[in-house]
Amino acid sequence: MSENTATAIESSAGESGTLHPPPLSLYVHLPWCVRKCPYCDFNSHEGRGALPFAAYVDALLADLDHDLPLAWGRTIQTVFFGGGTPSLFPPEAIDRLLQGASSRLRFAPGCEITLETNPGTAEHDRFELYRAAGVNRLSFGIQSFDDACLRRLGRIHDSGEAEAAVKLAQDAGFDNINLDLMYALPEQTLAMAERDLERAFALQPAHVSHYQLTLEPNTVFAARPPAGIPDDDASWDMQEHCQALLAAHGYAQYEVSAYARPGRQCAHNVNYWRYGDYLGIGAGAHGKLTLGHDGSILRRWKIKHPAAYLASAGRPEAIGGDDRIEPERRPFEFMLNALRLVDGFDLGLFTLRTGLPVDAIAPQLHAAVANGWLAIDAGHARPTDTGRRFTNDLISLFL
Numbered sequence: 001m002s003e004n005t006a007t008a009i010e011s012s013a014g015e016s017g018t019l020h021p022p023p024l025s026l027y028v029h030l031p032w033c034v035r036k037c038p039y040c041d042f043n044s045h046e047g048r049g050a051l052p053f054a055a056y057v058d059a060l061l062a063d064l065d066h067d068l069p070l071a072w073g074r075t076i077q078t079v080f081f082g083g084g085t086p087s088l089f090p091p092e093a094i095d096r097l098l099q100g101a102s103s104r105l106r107f108a109p110g111c112e113i114t115l116e117t118n119p120g121t122a123e124h125d126r127f128e129l130y131r132a133a134g135v136n137r138l139s140f141g142i143q144s145f146d147d148a149c150l151r152r153l154g155r156i157h158d159s160g161e162a163e164a165a166v167k168l169a170q171d172a173g174f175d176n177i178n179l180d181l182m183y184a185l186p187e188q189t190l191a192m193a194e195r196d197l198e199r200a201f202a203l204q205p206a207h208v209s210h211y212q213l214t215l216e217p218n219t220v221f222a223a224r225p226p227a228g229i230p231d232d233d234a235s236w237d238m239q240e241h242c243q244a245l246l247a248a249h250g251y252a253q254y255e256v257s258a259y260a261r262p263g264r265q266c267a268h269n270v271n272y273w274r275y276g277d278y279l280g281i282g283a284g285a286h287g288k289l290t291l292g293h294d295g296s297i298l299r300r301w302k303i304k305h306p307a308a309y310l311a312s313a314g315r316p317e318a319i320g321g322d323d324r325i326e327p328e329r330r331p332f333e334f335m336l337n338a339l340r341l342v343d344g345f346d347l348g349l350f351t352l353r354t355g356l357p358v359d360a361i362a363p364q365l366h367a368a369v370a371n372g373w374l375a376i377d378a379g380h381a382r383p384t385d386t387g388r389r390f391t392n393d394l395i396s397l398f399l
């Protein structure tokens with residue numbers, strides 16, 4: 001390690017115990033889908049019959065009321081409706097939830113409000129009404145533009161419907177749009193993965209999320225893996241080529257799977273990755289809150305099953321668990337998030353978010369630099385290319 005690096009680590013050593021509440025986001029989980037996709041391990045449930053949208057909004061507001069004492073007086077910087085398929089919810093329900101939330105907590109001017117959208121649920125009026133309700137960013141679950149791939153993934157839409165849905169949203173005035181794509185799909189070649197990106201570029205989204213398909217435990221795909229999943233070398237090749245293609249089209253990578261045009265990073269996710277705070281309401285939602293009065297960090301999650309959640313939201317029975325994050329667990333938690341960011345983080349942020357001096361992790365930082373995984377310059381830490389390839393090894397140094 002150079003003397004410069006050592007000096008940078010030492011000179012960034014801040015005061016411990018100074019925990020300032022970081023920016024606060026609001027995550028809202030909407031748990032139903034038209035059909036459960038065979039690769040998906042999110043808390044999402046096939047909705048049968050008429051869904052209880054109004055009762056669920058009542059439950060969300062009761063849930064928020066119950067959590068409010070953890071966030072008195074703070075300002076919401078971003079809101080994210082995730083799922084499940086939030087676009088199954090009628091705009092009136094989203095409107096009532098946003099009105100209710102903004103009457104309980106101040107919303108920052110220009111607050112980013114994202115709604116995840118399945119292209120199979122798109123209708124024109126809906127997009128205009130979501131906008132009128134305050135939603136200003138849409139995240140479409142496209143996955144692929146190849147109809148055979150979409151069928152193998154069990155999706156409810158084809159590529160034509162996906163393109164039409166994005167165009168409808170743009171006609172309704174949405175200009176801040178993310179497209180989720182997955183790669184390393186069954187029977188997918190590198191040329192097919194590149195064609196998916198070309199079709200995405202043609203729609204001019206502000207943001208692209210590019211996820212490698214993973215076989216998650218307890219999914220249909222894990223139990224019966226589909227034929228033709230690209231091996232590790234082929235998947236790595238796809239990732240490298242796709243990264244280059246995204247960059248060539250003006251989408252800069254800023255996180256493991258996230259690419260954006262200038263100024264269009266997802267502020268909500270960036271707040272997670274900078275170890276910010278968030279309230280989490282809805283079935284199975286997770287929250288993380290820095291409690292200024294005693295300098296503690298609390299993780300809280302809600303029970304997962306929608307029916308049980310509906311029956312108990314707002315009461316202690318809806319809390320799935322509370323976990324105080326003691327100081328010794330904070331370095332790992334912080335790094336698990338911050339090291340996902342391509343640009344890394346200022347060492348001072350570590351102290352601000354964890355309340356610990358940088359000294360507390362000096363040996364691990366030195367080891368990461370010595371391994372060639374991290375570069376530290378002028379108080380700023382950035383994963384190197386090798387570090388990004390071995391992110392898990394890098395993060396586990398801080399366990």
Ligand SMILES: C[S@@+](CC[C@H](N)C(=O)[O-])C[C@H]1O[C@@H](n2cnc3c(N)ncnc32)[C@H](O)[C@@H]1O
Pocket residue numbers: 039040041042082083084085086116117118119140141142143180181182211212213214215216
């Ligand atoms: C909760 S879904 C949101 C969108 C909406 N439910 C849909 O699927 O249209 C978030 C995204 O995670 C990605 N995803 C889900 N399961 C995945 C898996 N097993 N491997 C990789 N990415 C996955 C998909 O790209 C999906 O769009």
Ligand code: SF4
Pocket residue numbers: 032033035036037040041042044083084085118141
């Ligand atoms: S639509 Fe989205 S959340 Fe629902 S099952 Fe499919 S991937 Fe999961």
